[in-house]
Amino acid sequence: xxxxxxxxxxxxxxxxxxxxxxxxxxxxxxxxxxxxxxxxxxxxxxxxxxxxxxxxxxxxxxxxxxxxxxxxxxxxxxxxxxxxxxxxxxxxxxxxxxxxxxxxxxxxxxxxxxxxxxxxxxxxxxxxxxxxxxxxxxxxxxxxxxxxxxxxxxxxxxxxxxxxxxxxxxxxxxxxxxxxxxxxxxxxxxxxxxxxxxxxxxxxxxxxxxx
Numbered sequence: 001x002x003x004x005x006x007x008x009x010x011x012x013x014x015x016x017x018x019x020x021x022x023x024x025x026x027x028x029x030x031x032x033x034x035x036x037x038x039x040x041x042x043x044x045x046x047x048x049x050x051x052x053x054x055x056x057x058x059x060x061x062x063x064x065x066x067x068x069x070x071x072x073x074x075x076x077x078x079x080x081x082x083x084x085x086x087x088x089x090x091x092x093x094x095x096x097x098x099x100x101x102x103x104x105x106x107x108x109x110x111x112x113x114x115x116x117x118x119x120x121x122x123x124x125x126x127x128x129x130x131x132x133x134x135x136x137x138x139x140x141x142x143x144x145x146x147x148x149x150x151x152x153x154x155x156x157x158x159x160x161x162x163x164x165x166x167x168x169x170x171x172x173x174x175x176x177x178x179x180x181x182x183x184x185x186x187x188x189x190x191x192x193x194x195x196x197x198x199x200x201x202x203x204x205x206x207x208x209x210x211x
Contacts, residue, residue: 001152001209004102006065008208010054013069016204017047023200030193034175039081039193046077046085061100066093066110081194084131087121088114104155108142111159115139129173129187131194137166138202153209160199160206167191167199 004012020027020043027040050072059065066089074086092113099106115135119125126136141162145155170192 002103003152004209006059006062006100009062009065009102010051012205012208013047013051013054015208016201017044017051019200019204019207020044020047020197023196027193027196030191030196033190034187034193035080038079039197042077042079042082043197046073046082049076061098062096062102062106063093063099066090066096069093081131081197084118084122084194085114085197088117091117104142104146104150104152107152107155107159108139108146111135111139111142124176127173128176129170129192129195131192131198133170133173133192134163134166134195134198134202138163138198156202156205156209160202163199163202167195170195 020040024040024044027043028037031037031039050069053068053072054065057064057068059068070086070088070090070093072086073082073089076082077086092110095109095113096106102110115132118130118132118135122130122132124130124132126132138159141159142155145158168191171189173188173192175187175192
């Protein structure tokens with residue numbers, strides 16, 4: 001596979017919703033150890049509503065697609081993770097006017113744009129124990145695989161593994177941002193829930209493309 005169509009990406013988001021729903025309680029448990037425990041509920045609600053909107057709306061290009069994702073998350077998942085992902089999808093959508101297929105280049109543009117917006121809105125960086133600690137390693141993997149003439153399934157598999165490794169690395173980090181920062185050293189030993197959501201997004205991509 002070399003590219004994803006709009007219909008393909010709709011199916012990717014269905015898989016992401018399935019994974020989030022499957023891990024809703026787990027995400028809540030992770031978030032309860034560092035925050036208010038609602039990340040599983042809010043992300044599940046957000047992606048569920050994205051898929052409802054994608055079914056009912058006439059999506060012309062990926063600008064429409066990612067704009068819809070951004071607005072829906074901002075409205076239906078009013079939480080830190082929902083707001084950050086919402087703004088990041090909206091920012092990324094500006095790169096996709098008239099684009100109807102996602103290739104390796106567009107995949108890199110999508111997630112690099114999202115990570116830059118999350119850095120800006122969250123005033124965070126890699127190593128702060130946030131979603132970025134899973135997202136940025138995946139972006140680096142996507143960039144590394146550019147122009148190697150690899151199939152998209154290989155590129156996404158590599159990005160997924162990088163995101164998963166980044167997620168696991170948060171266990172040994174101390175939280176520096178958000179509500180979890182109040183735990184200081186006590187946050188060490190706990191996996192970051194936002195990084196887990198990022199890993200699930202890449203897992204959804206990987207599951208769809210590999211199957």
